[in-house]
Amino acid sequence: MAIIKRKFDAVIVGAGGAGMRAALQLSEAGFKVAVITKVFPTRSHTVAAQGGIAASLGNVTEDNWHWHMYDTVKGSDYLGDQDAIEFMCRQASEVVYELEHFGMPFDRLENGKIYQRPFGGQSQNFGGAQATRSCATADRTGHALLHTLYQRNVQANTQFFIEWMGLDLIHNEQGEVLGLMAMEIETGEVMLLHAKVTLLATGGGGRVFQASTNAFINTGDGLGMAARAGIPLEDMEFWQFHPTGVYGAGVLISEAVRGEGGYLLNKDGERFMERYAPNARDLASRDVISRALTTEIREGRGCGNNADHLLLKLDHLGENIIRTRLPGIREIAIRFAQVDPINQPIPVVPTAHYMMGGIPTNLHGQVVAPYKTGPEEVIQGLYAVGECACVSVHGANRLGTNSLLDIVVFGRAAGDQIAKDLRKNLHHKPLPITVADKTLARLARLDGQKNGESVAQVGDLLRQTMQTHCGVFRFADMLKQGVVKINEIAERVAHTEIHDKSRVFNTARVEALELDNLIEVALASMVSAEGRKESRGAHARDDFPIRDDDKWLKHTLYFSENQRLDYKPVRLKPLTVGSFLPQERVY
Amino acid sequence: MRFSIYRYDPGKDKKPYMQDYDIVLDVVDKMLLDALIRIKSVDDSLSLRRSCREGVCGSDGMNINGRNGLACITPIKDLKEPVVLRPLPGLPVIRDLIVDMTQFFKQYHSIKPYLINNEPPPETERLQSPEERAEIDGTYECILCACCSTACPSFWWNPDKFVGPAGLLQAYRFLADSRDQATNERLDNLEDPYRLFRCHSIMNCVDSCPKGLNPTKAIGKIKNMLIRRTI
Numbered sequence: 001m002a003i004i005k006r007k008f009d010a011v012i013v014g015a016g017g018a019g020m021r022a023a024l025q026l027s028e029a030g031f032k033v034a035v036i037t038k039v040f041p042t043r044s045h046t047v048a049a050q051g052g053i054a055a056s057l058g059n060v061t062e063d064n065w066h067w068h069m070y071d072t073v074k075g076s077d078y079l080g081d082q083d084a085i086e087f088m089c090r091q092a093s094e095v096v097y098e099l100e101h102f103g104m105p106f107d108r109l110e111n112g113k114i115y116q117r118p119f120g121g122q123s124q125n126f127g128g129a130q131a132t133r134s135c136a137t138a139d140r141t142g143h144a145l146l147h148t149l150y151q152r153n154v155q156a157n158t159q160f161f162i163e164w165m166g167l168d169l170i171h172n173e174q175g176e177v178l179g180l181m182a183m184e185i186e187t188g189e190v191m192l193l194h195a196k197v198t199l200l201a202t203g204g205g206g207r208v209f210q211a212s213t214n215a216f217i218n219t220g221d222g223l224g225m226a227a228r229a230g231i232p233l234e235d236m237e238f239w240q241f242h243p244t245g246v247y248g249a250g251v252l253i254s255e256a257v258r259g260e261g262g263y264l265l266n267k268d269g270e271r272f273m274e275r276y277a278p279n280a281r282d283l284a285s286r287d288v289i290s291r292a293l294t295t296e297i298r299e300g301r302g303c304g305n306n307a308d309h310l311l312l313k314l315d316h317l318g319e320n321i322i323r324t325r326l327p328g329i330r331e332i333a334i335r336f337a338q339v340d341p342i343n344q345p346i347p348v349v350p351t352a353h354y355m356m357g358g359i360p361t362n363l364h365g366q367v368v369a370p371y372k373t374g375p376e377e378v379i380q381g382l383y384a385v386g387e388c389a390c391v392s393v394h395g396a397n398r399l400g401t402n403s404l405l406d407i408v409v410f411g412r413a414a415g416d417q418i419a420k421d422l423r424k425n426l427h428h429k430p431l432p433i434t435v436a437d438k439t440l441a442r443l444a445r446l447d448g449q450k451n452g453e454s455v456a457q458v459g460d461l462l463r464q465t466m467q468t469h470c471g472v473f474r475f476a477d478m479l480k481q482g483v484v485k486i487n488e489i490a491e492r493v494a495h496t497e498i499h500d501k502s503r504v505f506n507t508a509r510v511e512a513l514e515l516d517n518l519i520e521v522a523l524a525s526m527v528s529a530e531g532r533k534e535s536r537g538a539h540a541r542d543d544f545p546i547r548d549d550d551k552w553l554k555h556t557l558y559f560s561e562n563q564r565l566d567y568k569p570v571r572l573k574p575l576t577v578g579s580f581l582p583q584e585r586v587y
Numbered sequence: 588m589r590f591s592i593y594r595y596d597p598g599k600d601k602k603p604y605m606q607d608y609d610i611v612l613d614v615v616d617k618m619l620l621d622a623l624i625r626i627k628s629v630d631d632s633l634s635l636r637r638s639c640r641e642g643v644c645g646s647d648g649m650n651i652n653g654r655n656g657l658a659c660i661t662p663i664k665d666l667k668e669p670v671v672l673r674p675l676p677g678l679p680v681i682r683d684l685i686v687d688m689t690q691f692f693k694q695y696h697s698i699k700p701y702l703i704n705n706e707p708p709p710e711t712e713r714l715q716s717p718e719e720r721a722e723i724d725g726t727y728e729c730i731l732c733a734c735c736s737t738a739c740p741s742f743w744w745n746p747d748k749f750v751g752p753a754g755l756l757q758a759y760r761f762l763a764d765s766r767d768q769a770t771n772e773r774l775d776n777l778e779d780p781y782r783l784f785r786c787h788s789i790m791n792c793v794d795s796c797p798k799g800l801n802p803t804k805a806i807g808k809i810k811n812m813l814i815r816r817t818i
Contacts, residue, residue: 039636040688042731043644057711100712103702103766105720105727112714137727143643144727151701186681215639248615251641332641335660336617456628500632504598505682508631 003436004191008034009422011179011195013166013222016044017142018386018407018414019201020149020158022365025415027156031422034193036164036182038217038510041150045203045215046407049142050254050328051119052134053099053404055092059113060132065089067124068133070580072402075121075285076395077537077547078582079235079555081571084363084391088402088409095408096135104148106137107325117259117325120283121399121587130283134401139254139328145404165510166221168439169198169229169382172432175371177381180225181439185510188503190443192436194428197381197418200225200359200367201411204387205521206239207514209352210463213245213252222388224517226359227524227560228438231379232369234390235357235556236521237529237539240398241472243289245351247309249336252353253329253346255400258282260325262314264293265345266301272310277587284587287397287538290350294472303347311345350472354398355521356538357528358390360557365389365414370557375568381429383418385410392555395570396537445494446512452497455512462489462515466522470529476543479530486519486526493519524558531565532556549582588612589669590626592633596682603680605671612663619666620647620659634683642797645732648675649684655734655795675737677746690746691733691753698750698758698776703769719765726760726805728798729753735792735802741785748781752792752802755783759805762812774813783809 010026012019015037026033037044056063069089073080100106100114107115114135122131137144153160163185170192171177179195205220206212223233243264244253258264263282266272276292277284293310302308314322319342322330326341333339333346360376362368365383368376386407393406469482493515500508534548535541557566572579588610595603608626616622620640627633635658636646642660650673651661678686704713736742736751750758758777761767777783783806792802 039638039644039646040692040731043638043646045639045644047644047730048639048641097708097710097712101704101708103761103764105723105764106712108715108717108720110717112716114712140643140728143730147727154696155699155701215644217638249617328643335642335662454628454631456631498631502596502598502632502682504596505634505685507627507634511631 004189005194006191007194007428008032009195010197010199010418011036011193012199012201013180014044014201014203014386015041015160016201016203016386016407017046017146017149017404018411019199020153021408021411022199022201022385022415022418023158024149024153024156025412026419027153027158029419031419034159034161036161036166036193038163038165038185040162041160042147044146045218046142046146048215048252049145049404050139050252051256051259052117052136052141052401053096053145053408054119054122054133054399054401055096055135055405056089056133057093057096057114057116057135059109060116061124063124063131063133065092066577067126067131068092070126071121071123072393072399073580074127074585075397075399077397077585078549078553079392079395079536079570081392082574082579083571084393086574086577087363088393088405091409092405095405095412099145099148099408102148102152104137105144106135117256118283119259119400120255120280121285134256134259136256138324139256139326142404165513166202166225167513169225170431170435171229172429175379176429177379178429178431178435181436186505188506188509190439194431196425196428197383197421199365199383199385199414199418200388201384201386202388204355205518206352206355208463208466208518208522208525210467211245211250211349212352213242213250214352219514219517220388220521221514221517222384223359223524224520227520230559230561231359231367232557232559232566233357233524234360235392235528236524236558237532237556238356238396238537239352239470239525240286240354240356240538241290241350242353243286243293243350244312244348246332246336247347247349250351251332251336252351253312253332253348257312257314257326257329260321261317262312265311265313266296267303267307268301272296272301280587285397286400288587290472291540293350309347309349312348313345314341315343315345354403355387356390356392356394356396356398358388359384361385361389361391363391363410363413364417365410366417370566370568383414385414396539442516446498446509447501449495449497452495453492455496455498455508455515458489458492458496459515459518462518462522465489466525470526472540474529474539474541476541479526482526483530486522490519490523520560523560523563527563528556528558528565553582588622588663590622591669591671592684593673594683595680607669617662618659619651619661619663619670622663623658634685636685643730645730648732648734650674650676655738657732657734657797660797675733677737677743688733691736691751694750694754695731695757698754699769699773700757700761702761702764702767704766705768713766715765722763722765723760725800726756726763729756729800730798732797734795734797738791738795740789740791741787745781745785749785750777750782752786752806755786755809756800756802756805759809762809774816777809778813
């Protein structure tokens with residue numbers, strides 16, 4: 001079958017904050033870039049980020065990047081790579097000012113500077129008093145950021161391929177990535193995009209969990225593509241459960257609520273975080289708070305008839321603060337919890353939120369993997385940024401408002417590095433003849449499948465299994481069974497059937513192809529979690545409750561082939577300053 | 588619960604038709620989008636766009652019992668049966684509830700939706716007082732769902748010439764931004780019998796905006812700016 005081919009200098013997969021920040025860098029430098037995206041750019045999941053973007057501007061309290069770096073290393077439970085963390089925190093102020101210059105409508109302080117609010121895990125002077133570091137547009141910072149980046153890309157004439165889905169990376173025998181196979185959703189047409197550089201910016205895979213704050217589109221497409229191409233996935237056992245998802249609905253209630261002064265209560269009306277984190281209380285790290293909520297529920301202090309949730313109180317902030325600083329939260333609470341937070345607390349539960357792991361990269365966004373000479377060899381032609389990547393700045397637990405920072409800093413850095421590559425590497429590498437075969441076979445299987453199971457059914461089972469076996473607390477036997485179950489589900493994923501065979505905007509086909517990616521994410525997560533015999537950050541094991549730096553201060557690498565695990569050292573040496581050595585982590 | 592849904596697949600249907608579905612909902616199905624996903628789990632050919640399921644991405648705009656809205660924030664309990672669902676009116680249908688939004692985005696792009704300021708930026712942020720910043724409240728929050736423009740009779744008649752409420756709201760967003768320097772250029776771009784002045788203050792846009800924004804008011808402010816410029 002003849003496949004249509006198109007050539008580009010660079011193809012970016014995904015038009016969220018990371019993909020668009022990189023695209024902007026390349027468009028403004030004059031390269032021919034294609035950004036392919038499953039949804040119109042402003043519908044990417046960055047739009048849902050609420051509380052802010054971290055930068056030590058010091059507009060409210062004294063601050064500097066080194067303190068921010070310390071907080072991020074500590075927040076990561078010492079699993080974050082300190083060179084990448086220094087790189088990110090040092091650039092934070094510059095990239096935030098740049099966003100402001102692009103037109104991002106930040107809220108303002110009386111003196112006209114960017115408004116900042118406190119957030120969890122932010123401290124002054126290396127663990128001292130609370131810092132005020134999150135630059136915010138009310139509680140819609142992601143929306144403001146994403147629209148601004150789209151607008152700036154419109155100005156720069158970036159070429160978007162909207163409602164296109166990436167299917168598989170293509171590579172040659174040396175493992176160099178040569179572009180990807182993609183499908184135009186509106187027509188069902190499959191195309192080969194031949195590129196000197198391919199950048200994955202496909203976001204997270206939070207849809208592997210049943211209760212998730214994530215959008216439907218967050219199906220780990222880049223991770224699926226990488227795993228199928230033999231590229232390892234790093235630290236996939238680390239999933240952040242946000243402490244405050246709306247009970248029953250899963251929709252996110254920003255940490256900004258607690259940043260502005262809200263707090264959590266159990267059924268006795270007790271401000272229970274005082275027991276778990278005496279200093280930071282409701283602004284401790286998210287992993288700490290999610291464990292506290294889960295413990296309260298397990299020990300019978302949950303609220304409601306089933307004692308299965310807790311309450312987030314903010315009415316004491318007053319109507320004015322709620323209306324001006326947290327209008328989106330109020331809207332969500334009224335719609336999804338049927339309470340007006342001006343008068344009533346919001347029922348909340350820990351909800352799957354963010355994937356700390358991902359495709360391993362260095363701080364230029366280049367994908368790195370063990371090959372011949374070391375654990376971090378650059379894979380030629382392939383980059384990854386944002387939630388799909390693991391650089392790793394978040395380690396075992398991400399701090400709130402560091403994700404928007406991550407996507408902008410590393411989106412820009414990847415854009416710069418790609419521009420350098422393109423300036424010296426002028427030719428497209430030749431394509432092997434069989435380059436499209438695997439993708440076409442996968443599509444043909446799906447079109448021809450008879451008597452298969454429905455995608456919705458198998459998908460639900462996958463999500464339930466992850467929820468039950470790989471949640472806030474993890475148990476040895478549950479993880480072992482989880483690995484078996486997820487493998488059984490993987491077998492069923494390979495035989496799903498869709499009844500809709502139309503070529504036109506076939507969303508059933510899209511969902512089936514997404515399930516191929518979700519299962520890779522789920523397998524990687526479950527196998528990696530089963531493998532790590534310690535508790536660190538968001539990975540809390542009942543049988544190994546203590547962090548074990550002697551054995552486990554290392555990154556997991558999961559290879560899809562034979563579900564093999566490998567490990568590589570944490571980069572403890574920052575770029576210019578001294579290392580923050582592992583210490584007991586208390587808030 | 589009974590639904591009557593617009594169906595059309597140009598690959599196999601000569602013309603569109605309405606299909607009825609009787610669906611038993613689960614207690615967890617609170618919003619219209621939950622019901623649609625329940626229907627899709629039985630009939631995977633039903634096509635719609637959706638993503639964030641919390642009213643911020645703007646994917647699932649559709650015509651719900653005669654009014655435009657987002658399926659993900661429309662409570663099922665408020666809907667009269669049968670629930671009649673059609674694609675957003677006035678735009679070409681690609682399939683089922685999915686419309687071709689090219690014309691809508693073309694109008695959005697036509698207002699130059701980006702900050703124009705040709706001075707070299709300072710080393711830190713440009714200053715803006717809270718009062719100046721408050722001028723763009725109620726504009727920047729737009730999610731580009733097109734519920735407003737596709738509820739506007741003027742946009743139905745002249746989608747190629749009239750910018751429409753969504754685009755004009757964004758035009759005002761940049762006119763009102765104290766950091767933007769292209770006020771005259773932006774006003775020139777709108778001073779035209781069609782682009783701006785086809786708005787007759789019918790206010791369907793205000794009525795249909797799922798985010799509670801008020802494009803008519805913004806359009807009025809642009810008109811005032813034009814008048815003030817001439818005197």
